Amino acid sequence: MTRPLIALVGRPNVGKSTLFNRIVGRRAAIVQDVPGVTRDRNYADFVWDGRSLSVVDTGGFEPESRDRLMAQVRQQAQLAVEEASAVVLVVDGREGLTEIDRSVADLLRRSGKPLFVAVNKVDTAATEGAIPLADFYELGFGEVQAVSAEHGRGVGELVDTVVAALALPAPPPPPEDREEPQEVQEADQPRGDVRIAIVGRPNVGKSTLVNALLGAERFVVSDVPGTTRDAIDSIVEHRGQRFVVTDTAGIRRKRSIALEVEAYSVVRAMRAIDDAEVVACVLDATEAGVEQDARLLGLVVEKGKALVVVVNKWDVAEREGATQDWYRQELTKRLPFVAFAPMVFVSAKERRGVARVLDQAARLVEQYRARFPTPQLNELLEALQDEHPAPIVHGRRVKLYYVAQVAYAPPTFVIQSSHPEDMADQYRRYVENRFRDAFGLEVPMRLVFRERKRRSRAPR
Template identity: 85%
Template sequence: MRPLIALVGRPNVGKSTLFNRLAGRHAAIVEDVPGVTRDRNYADFIWDGRTLSVVDTGGFEPESRDRLMSQVRQQAQLAVDEATAVVLVVDGREGLTALDRSVASMLRRSGKPLFVAVNKVDTARTEGEIPLADFYELGFGDVHALSAEHGRGVSEMVDAIVEKLELPELPPPPEEQEEPQEVEEADRPRGDVRIAIVGRPNVGKSTFVNALLGQERFVVSDVPGTTRDSIDSIVQHKGQRFVVTDTAGIRRKRSIAQKVESYSVVRAMKAIDQAEVVACLLDATEAGVEQDARLLGLVAEKGKALIIVVNKWDIAEREGATQDWYEKELGKRLPFVAFAPFVFVSAKEGRGVTKVLDRAVRLVEQYRARFPTPQLNELLENLQDEHPAPISRGHRVKLYYVAQVAYAPPTFVIQSNHPEGMTDHYRRYVENRFRDAFGLEVPMRLVFRERKRRSRPPPKKHE
């Protein structure tokens, strides 16, 4: 599980700018107007060999009774509930405000490791003009002067978070190793199929899970999940055991955020991290909306096998929709998950529900599969004969050798003379040929690496 850092604070203190700095890309809208960030934004990032997640919350105003700000407050509280560590972001130029104190008081009750980011400290001179001692009065202990916009002081703060959480370093990913080390049969994942049920509000997750667990008395028992607040159900279907995590049925906590029916991508993130297969429910009457795309993008980024479950299909059918038409329309809206299979269900009627489990078994076989190296290299040779690689710097790009270096998802390293010359178009061509050859409907990763030339031994001296 990736530790989750929640960025919390009143409006317009620079939380989104700090989020973008950590995420390494402009993932949040940044505008100098209070209240721009109304939902939570999420990103995974790697820091000094450790993987973390960060969530950017809306401006937190604990005393506001405005309806919009009340919703933002609930979203921020929910993020704090799920976070591993919390960063209170404040505006150094404005100094410590009563609202900052109010937010800090709420955060202290969370019992989480707490940090203060005194933002907008753009220079050492600026830092000298800001009374940092005032922020130590909050009792958090860790106070960091930084400029999210310019990157000043951000590294030191994240280093402190990593140290406080005592996060171990990860082993280097396969693509960074000197030579492609082929996967071993003994390392192939085995055991129960872990499947997460996710989806935005009102798509019918609870109805779907109830139908899934109720049919043919699949439920064996309820066992505590690997997260502190979820219940995983053990399901038996056609001789295969499944561990089903229902993100709609997670136990409520005693915070204000849990008093309302609100969608938590944070919880979905945890369930997705633990799963091999993610069943993402869409509402057939309004599928492919922005929140669907955001959630599906999260699944794709994490490299999980995906089933797109179109629920309420009974309603769409009555309105004349066909499955072929629907798949084509969603393919246009969601091209980044074109590899994923569709299953059309009516959770209310219990129709098509178990097809999700059947499809999950097929996907897991691909997700855990080992592909023979000779077969891979024969495919690599054939696809170049059919469509030669592009020319880079006056030389034809050549693909020499391919090996599978990881499972779940299947990951392949391809050695080349000029990997930097691989165009996006040719990368897609290679991926599509791999998919076609092996019938892959799961994510796969292709890593193009330069083949190192072997140094020739020195000539023998003639005696």
């Protein structure tokens, strides 16, 4: 499900990046007291009161500036606003309302989105009393929120106000957080079309691959990086299974983004990953396993999506003497965290091997949606402890009592245990690997270890 997106906009040096970091709870953007540090947008997912959202930090927004960089930043901010569910105009309380703030507000009103004003750098109650907050009501955005992004003052109230205006439904508790594990039922199992997102760095051949899958020149294919600007869906049927194939723009490092439209495409690619069940990450066989490949693959795994690693331009690598076995070993060394995922070698240009991408996706989605019988799970739990008991920590041994599958997509299991806080990471990995081996899982899975609650005896 697509997350609602909150866009933070405003002129340079008002504290947008600091506010972004405060909202997402980590230092996810560079913060420096120099105007214009944030030139490209920075996106992050976060959870607020159980609701899943995204926030985008934009570059400084100066509508009247003729400077080329500022013109690009303005366009980036405008594009982010178009995609956003709500917009927060960040202003500097110490400097007061400026003509640039008024000009930005005029542009934002045309968006038709819910609009909010965050008056930043209001660090204390005394500061708030000295700032003419009433001036900011002239913008006509409704309630004015006084915040200190640096100290966290008022930030929670700001996000509460935005979330309330979006009227998001109250979320059900995550299955792994329920007091007692509730087994998933067969009636809840996902069915229907398989959504597969094609992602990768620019110029690795994603659109060529999609064209080969569809058997038609559906997309513009060019040697110029960044040709595909939007995420586009197409339907393809293969061996009786329908796939919704999403071609996305190339994802590259932030500092490499030159065009404002290309920067904007990143959020759409991230959303395509969110909406997909299976992600086909395309690597260039001549330069695979580079830093940006690792970042992108890590994002797919973090989001819990089934993954097919597609090594494209294999015709070129073969001519240079590469073998698939050698390549698998090298890539596993560089990217060990995706060792569980199947790898497919293709030449999209020559249309060799591309059907195997859909074959693998169909096979993986069965695992991704699978329901595993509770008796079989608990037999495995008992067997793995007999083979390799948990190590003794603080004079006591962790015991695993009961396991149940509580969710699909990805498969999620809650294991009731004694003293889960004492379980070593190495033993957790052992349990996961035994689950993978027993069920042949090549998709992400989640294991949640929870302390078993002792039930009080009924009175006699």
